[in-house]
Amino acid sequence: QFPPGTDPEIVRAFQGADRDGSGTIDDMELQTALSAGQPFSLRTVHLMLHQFANNAKRIGKVFFLCFSFLLLGLSGSFDRFPGPTEFATLWKALRDWRGTFERFDRDRSGRIETGELRDALLSLGYAVPPSVLQILVSKHDKTGQARGLDYDNFVECGLVVKGLTEKFKEKDVKLTGSATLSYEAFMLMVLPFI
Secondary structure, eight states, rough: OOOTTOOHHHHHHHHHOOOOOOOOOOHHHHHHHHHHSSSHHHHHHHHHHHHHHHHOOOOHHHHHHHHHHHHTTTSOOSSSSSOOOHHHHHHHHHHHHHHHHHHHOOOOOOSSHHHHHHHHHHTTTOOOOHHHHHHHHHHOOTTSSEEOOHHHHHHHHHHHHHHHHHHHHHHHHTTTOOOOOHHHHHHHHGGGOO
């Protein structure tokens, strides 16, 4: 069931994507539902699912599948996730991402340039060093020009920064900006995001 007061647009999008009427949707259905106005790559959808698996403190099969799909670059079915409540939350989060994108795409080019990305991430609480910012733009600019990101790639980049920052903060318990971790812990922290 959807939470009371859920926007009818969200309900329609979810019901349209839930082709089998199970009350949950898989990654391909989620991609279809979210790509109505702006197409999302399956990689971005998988990052969204990974964030939800972590944020909901879900473990077991759903988390394992999200991690495996991201790590191996596979597509296919996650354990029929999310349901109506998670979908509504995700939909609202994407509206926020869209608002941030539009606010910082100052030249209205439909792309966030490097300086705009820096400002957008800073507005979200992520002070990304210039060297890291350039790597992010290089990695996420699918045109190969390393100059800016369209909306899908902006969301993907933002999810990576958000996820890695959250994982790092778990290790930086004193909030000093540094952490000591094992190679295994480092790999487990980074691999889902690359």
